[in-house]
Amino acid sequence: MLQVQNIEKYYGSQNNVTKALDRVSFDMADGEFIAIMGASGSGKTTLLNCISTIDTVSAGTILLDQTDISDLPSGELAQFRREKLGFIFQDFNLLDTLTIEENIGLALSLNRFPPRKVRQRVQQTADALGITDILDKFPYQVSGGQKQRAACARAIIAGQSLILADEPTGALDSRSAKNLLEILTHMNQNMAASILMVTHDPYSASYASRILFLKDGRIFNELLRGRRTRSVFYHEILDVLALLGGDVSDVI
DSSP, rough: EEEEEEEEEEEEEETTTEEEEEEEEEEOTTOOEEEEEOOOOHHHHHHHHHTTTTSSSSSEEEEEEEEEGHHHHHHHHHHHHHHHHEEEEEOOOOOOOOOOOHHHTTHHEEEEEEEOHHHHHHHHHHHTOOGGGGGTSOGGGGGGGHHHHHHHHHHHHHSSEEEEEEEETSSHHHHHHHHHHHHHHHHHHHHHOEEEEEOOHHHHTTTTSSEEEETTEEEEEEETTEEEEEEEHHHHHHHHHHHSSSSSGGGG
16 A cells, blocks of 8 residues: 655755665555654654655655655645545644534545535544534534544545554643544554554554654664554563663653
8 A cells, every 4th residue: 555665865955965764665554553663863754744745755766555656746746635645633733713524524625525425424434433413513612532533534534545643642641642542543443544653652652553663764673563462562662762772761
């Protein structure tokens, strides 16, 4: 579903060049939940930005559903994002002037879906995430947890191929973070969502099925959860983070 092939990313001028990504390669299958970890400056956000088409690679290719997004014409990028990519932001980015129903269905409306079909798809997605009772409310009228679910519904509403989450729990307290991670797990296991999440937090990463660790722009290590419990997986993550820089606090 996603193929990242030998990508490189450089920043700076001719006399002062920084190599943010150094020949990074990995594949992601349909239905996977992958976390990307690494210390500040390791390249994890740059990698996510390149996959999300927010930034472009300096070399290499990124294929999503057989489309080379590293070479996609600028005129096609906006439509590609709406149809193929779902985004979950730290602050949810719900529009206060739209109802929850309108927020969730926005991507479909922008893609000129018939209103009846938009309402039907919103109802189905909201039902799966347990928020049908707040569809007529505005974001300021609902709880933080309900905003989380609405943001997740919006990310998956159009049948997007890939859900991208950049530090989604970074601004949340521990209870809200756990709720969001459980929603992501539900989306992955019950709604066939493929999720790629950047996080600095080992607890959040322990919900993923596979973790890629970046160091100095390269993949340093990889962990597969397999049949292990999340608690065991969490402690294995801590061990790798300690190897990354010798000080887990640099990453956590």
